[in-house]
Amino acid sequence: WIITTKREKILLQHIIEEEYAEHEIQVASWASQHVLFNLTSG
Secondary structure: OOOOOHHHHHHHHHHHHHHHHHHHHHHHHHHHHHHHHHHHHO
16 A cells, blocks of 8 residues: 555545544553542552
8 A cells, every 4th residue: 555645645644643543542541540549549
């Protein structure tokens, strides 16, 4: 699969960045919940 145009390349990069950002947010929220749980239970 070859990216033909510069526009497609930019679009793909944007999608990857959005996916990555969403993943980061999920990890961060999971981590904060985990810490809160440890604080309240400990």
